[in-house]
Amino acid sequence: MRTVGGDADLLTTWIAGLRAGFNAPTGGDPKEVPDRLAGMDLSRARGVFDEGRCVATFRSFDQELTAPGGNAVRADAVTAVTVSSTHRRRGLLTRLMTDDLRAARERGDVVATLIAAEYLIYGRYGFGPAATATTVEIDTARAGLDPRRTGRPEDLGLPGSIRFADAEEVRKVGPELHDRFRRLHPGAIDRDTFWWDRFTGVVRWSDDGPAPRHLLYTDAEGVPQGLATYTIDESWTHGRPDNLLKVRSLIGASPAAERALWHHLCCNDWTTRISTGKRYPGDPLVSVLPDRRAARTAEEWDFLWVRPLxxxxxxxxxxxxxxxxxxxxxxxxxxxxxxxxxxxxxxxxxxxxxxxxxxxxxxxxxxxxxxxxxxxxxxxxxxxxxxxxxxxxxxxxxxxxxxxxxxxxxxxxx
Missing domain, CATH: 3.30.1050.10 (SCP2 sterol-binding domain)
Known part of the structure; x- marks a missing residue:
C-alpha cells in the first residue's frame, strides 16, 4: 500500500487501476493527462500494487459540507475507491478506508463524505445515506402553461430579468453566487477553482459533449441570484420538434430565483421534455406548473453518504x-x-x-x-x-x- 503523490510512474499505474476498477475504457488522449490531474489533490491518493499492477485505489481530499442552518463543516471527501476483481475479499478496502478515516479524525475533520455506487459496502465503515437525489421529468406540452407566457420573471410576478450568459461571465459571477446558494441547502458542498474551469469550458477534454448554455437570473438591482446550465438533445417527430432539455445545474440564492429559472426553461421553444438532473425530494420546481402531474419522478436514490468523525x-x-x-x-x-x-x-x-x-x-x-x-x-x-x-x-x-x-x-x- 503506497501513497501515489507526484510519482509519475506510480500515478500512471494508479490511473490504469482506477479505470479498470470502474470498467472504464482504456486509452484516452495522453496529452490530456496533465490537465486531468491538475485539478486533483493527489497528496492523499493511495494504491495497492501487486507485480507492477495497481489492484486497489483510494483518494480523499478536503471539502466543506453545509449543515442545517448554513454552517460549513470540514469534511474528508472519499472518492476513486476501487478493488480489482482479482483481489477482493482480502481486506484491502478496509485497510485503505480505516487508515484514511483515522487520519481525517486526527486532522480535525468533522465528517467524511462519499457518493456511494454500491449500497452494501459503506455501512460497515460507519457511513449512512444522508442526502437523497431525485430526477424529475417534465412533459412541457401537458404542463398547462399559458402559451402567451413569455418565460420572463414578470409572468410570475417576480422582479428582475433572465438572460443568457457566456462562460466568461459564469466563471466570474458563479463562485460567489454558489457560495450564497450552498449556505441555504444542507448537504451542499463547495466547488473549487478547477470545478469552475471544467464547468465553464476553460479546461475541455476530447470526450466532453457539446458546450452547455447558461441562463442568469438577476434581481431588480442587477445582482445575480440564480444560474441554470443545460444542454438540448435535438429530435424531430413527424416533422415537429420534440427536443429534450437536460439540466446540468440549477442553483438559486432564493426560492424566487429557482422558480424564475424553472419557469423560463418550461417555456423554452421546441422543448417538449425536461430532465431536471439531480434535485432533492420535495423540490418546489413543480409549483410553476399548472398541471403538476406533468412532472414525474424518474429516479430517486441515496446519493450523498456521511460518516461522523x-x-x-x-x-x-x-x-x-x-x-x-x-x-x-x-x-x-x-x-x-x-x-x-x-x-x-x-x-x-x-x-x-x-x-x-x-x-x-x-x-x-x-x-x-x-x-x-x-x-x-x-x-x-x-x-x-x-x-x-x-x-x-x-x-x-x-x-x-x-x-x-x-x-x-x-x-x-x-
Missing part, C-alpha cells in the same frame, strides 16, 4: 428550530466517534459534550448521519430498528429538535 462537533455545528436536551448513545464500529453525548439545543445555538447521563436514544453512526443532516426522521429510524428509544418520548423529542424545513441536497458528484 467528531460527534460532539457535528451535533454542535448545526442549527435547531426548538429548545431542548437529548442524550444519545452512539455506536461506532471503528471506535472513532462513539460514546454518549448530551446535546443542548435552542434556536440561539447548540452545545454537545460527552456525558455520563443515561441515554435517551441509542443508534449507530450511520443512522446519526441521516438524522443530523435532516434526510431522515427519528420516528422512521425507530420503526426500522435503526434506533432504540431508551426514554419514553425521546423519539418525538428528537424529531422536534432535528427536524428541518427542507430535505438536504448535494448537487455535485465527486
Amino acid at each position: 467528531d460527534t460532539a462537533a457535528m451535533l454542535g455545528s448545526r442549527a435547531y428550530r426548538a429548545e431542548g436536551e437529548l442524550v444519545v448513545e452512539v455506536r461506532d464500529p471503528l471506535g472513532l466517534s462513539g460514546g454518549r453525548f448530551l446535546l443542548t439545543a435552542s434556536p440561539e445555538g447548540a452545545e454537545c459534550v460527552p456525558t455520563d447521563r443515561s441515554a435517551d436514544l441509542t443508534l449507530g453512526v450511520g443512522t446519526l448521519a441521516g438524522l443530523w443532516l435532516g434526510d431522515r426522521s427519528a420516528t422512521l429510524a425507530h420503526a426500522t430498528g435503526d434506533l432504540d428509544e431508551e426514554t419514553p418520548g425521546a423519539v418525538v423529542r428528537a424529531d422536534v429538535l432535528l427536524g428541518t424545513g427542507r430535505r438536504p441536497w448535494c448537487a455535485d458528484v465527486f
Whole structure:
C-alpha cells in the first residue's frame, strides 16, 4: 500500500487501476493527462500494487459540507475507491478506508463524505445515506402553461430579468453566487477553482459533449441570484420538434430565483421534455406548473453518504428550530466517534459534550448521519430498528429538535 503523490510512474499505474476498477475504457488522449490531474489533490491518493499492477485505489481530499442552518463543516471527501476483481475479499478496502478515516479524525475533520455506487459496502465503515437525489421529468406540452407566457420573471410576478450568459461571465459571477446558494441547502458542498474551469469550458477534454448554455437570473438591482446550465438533445417527430432539455445545474440564492429559472426553461421553444438532473425530494420546481402531474419522478436514490468523525462537533455545528436536551448513545464500529453525548439545543445555538447521563436514544453512526443532516426522521429510524428509544418520548423529542424545513441536497458528484 503506497501513497501515489507526484510519482509519475506510480500515478500512471494508479490511473490504469482506477479505470479498470470502474470498467472504464482504456486509452484516452495522453496529452490530456496533465490537465486531468491538475485539478486533483493527489497528496492523499493511495494504491495497492501487486507485480507492477495497481489492484486497489483510494483518494480523499478536503471539502466543506453545509449543515442545517448554513454552517460549513470540514469534511474528508472519499472518492476513486476501487478493488480489482482479482483481489477482493482480502481486506484491502478496509485497510485503505480505516487508515484514511483515522487520519481525517486526527486532522480535525468533522465528517467524511462519499457518493456511494454500491449500497452494501459503506455501512460497515460507519457511513449512512444522508442526502437523497431525485430526477424529475417534465412533459412541457401537458404542463398547462399559458402559451402567451413569455418565460420572463414578470409572468410570475417576480422582479428582475433572465438572460443568457457566456462562460466568461459564469466563471466570474458563479463562485460567489454558489457560495450564497450552498449556505441555504444542507448537504451542499463547495466547488473549487478547477470545478469552475471544467464547468465553464476553460479546461475541455476530447470526450466532453457539446458546450452547455447558461441562463442568469438577476434581481431588480442587477445582482445575480440564480444560474441554470443545460444542454438540448435535438429530435424531430413527424416533422415537429420534440427536443429534450437536460439540466446540468440549477442553483438559486432564493426560492424566487429557482422558480424564475424553472419557469423560463418550461417555456423554452421546441422543448417538449425536461430532465431536471439531480434535485432533492420535495423540490418546489413543480409549483410553476399548472398541471403538476406533468412532472414525474424518474429516479430517486441515496446519493450523498456521511460518516461522523467528531460527534460532539457535528451535533454542535448545526442549527435547531426548538429548545431542548437529548442524550444519545452512539455506536461506532471503528471506535472513532462513539460514546454518549448530551446535546443542548435552542434556536440561539447548540452545545454537545460527552456525558455520563443515561441515554435517551441509542443508534449507530450511520443512522446519526441521516438524522443530523435532516434526510431522515427519528420516528422512521425507530420503526426500522435503526434506533432504540431508551426514554419514553425521546423519539418525538428528537424529531422536534432535528427536524428541518427542507430535505438536504448535494448537487455535485465527486
